[in-house]
């Protein structure tokens with residue numbers, strides 16, 4: 001027993017020294033850090049905290065160290081970059097475009113844009129930028145309108161009734177939007193459709209597993225995770241998604257072949273309104289990607305797009321329910337723009353300037369992608385004389401950046417869409433507000449998200465008045481991959497007219 005104990009102690013010391021030696025250059029960087037313990041570094045600060053407390057802690061760190069702060073857990077070391085100028089420098093540098101494996105492996109989508117290694121990402125991102133250009137997004141507007149209309153009729157049953165969780169409904173709405181625009185699944189088919197429900201469950205389950213892995217890295221290292229029931233169920237759901245997407249790929253391929261590949265990005269189905277769905281864009285370039293790569297790309301777009309937009313929309317509705325003056329002003333604008341039966345299109349949506357400010361303020365207070373990571377692919381001079389070694393992880397806490405008093409003023413915690421009046425925006429550094437990240441590896445779907453959210457809000461606010469018992473000052477957030485509310489998004493509705 002005694003020998004085993006001594007052996008384990010030696011092993012722990014040896015491992016610790018190895019880690020220290022490997023990270024010596026990084027740990028010795030001339031960057032401030034909270035007090036660290038030998039071997040475990042700052043792990044003791046995090047252990048035992050729940051998701052809400054963890055977010056609070058790293059936010060406090062960002063306030064305490066307004067430029068840079070280094071933290072490390074055992075052998076994993078990261079630099080939190082807080083200052084907008086430094087953020088711009090890091091996120092625009094080619095050498096910092098890598099994603100650290102440890103932070104993104106949990107998506108299990110090596111070929112998808114979000115988690116792909118730089119060499120693959122660089123090639124694929126250039127290709128997919130085309131799928132998200134405005135002329136393509138504009139063709140999705142009828143789908144967004146139809147889906148938002150369905151959401152409106154779905155929640156009509158709650159009028160003058162009990163409070164309900166609006167997120168349960170926005171989440172199905174945005175997944176339907178993405179299934180239609182990326183896979184060509186018809187919205188009417190998706191309604192009450194068993195397949196859609198299974199896809200919904202599988203996407204939710206696999207995202208939940210990724211969140212669990214991210215938040216409990218010490219409990220769930222790969223070896224332990226792989227013997228848990230969740231791992232096996234996650235594999236099953238992942239396989240279901242892979243089979244489902246393969247079936248769609250095969251079906252779309254057949255349609256395109258029947259049309260002699262002459263689709264110019266149009267879906268190829270004669271009953272279809274002619275929008276350029278994501279999968280057709282890929283299949284029109286047959287040979288460029290393997291089926292596995294196509295599946296990874298599609299699952300990535302689905303997963304990265306639906307929950308973020310749904311959560312942001314739910315946050316926005318809740319904030320409007322809490323701020324009746326903002327809700328009324330927004331409805332006035334919607335009525336002004338769409339009063340005389342103006343069509344919903346890119347031009348009319350661009351007139352919704354106040355709505356734009358409301359959505360931005362929502363994403364400031366509650367950025368749904370709260371913490372993101374990058375890795376240096378070579379030594380990188382961040383500031384004069386400060387060389388960041390190759391393989392260092394940068395951490396960006398967008399949630400904290402959006403709450404800095406030196407940027408947003410003493411009222412940084414207050415919800416105020418006027419923060420985005422042009423004269424106020426002009427006073428700030430462009431990297432003070434980055435809910436969609438910044439630089440070339442930013443969110444490819446940011447315009448998709450803004451257009452779809454504007455349409456959902458327009459439809460909902462024209463029909464319903466929203467209220468809630470949840471007070472703004474009682475809203476608490478936690479980071480579980482995305483930024484979630486600690487409670488439900490409970491709102492009540494009544495007919496607006």
Ligand code: HEM
Pocket residue numbers: 113114115125178300301304305306308309312363367368369372373435436437440441442443444445446448449
């Ligand atoms: C309010 C809604 C959204 C927010 C706040 C948001 C935020 C973000 C952020 C912060 C990133 C950077 C992640 C990182 O570097 O780790 C990102 C990346 C990404 N987002 Fe979004 N997103 C939203 C909606 C969407 C939508 C609707 C889609 C697709 C239809 C989408 C697809 C993606 C993809 C594919 C990436 C990876 C891009 C790359 O690395 O090249 N997102 N998003």
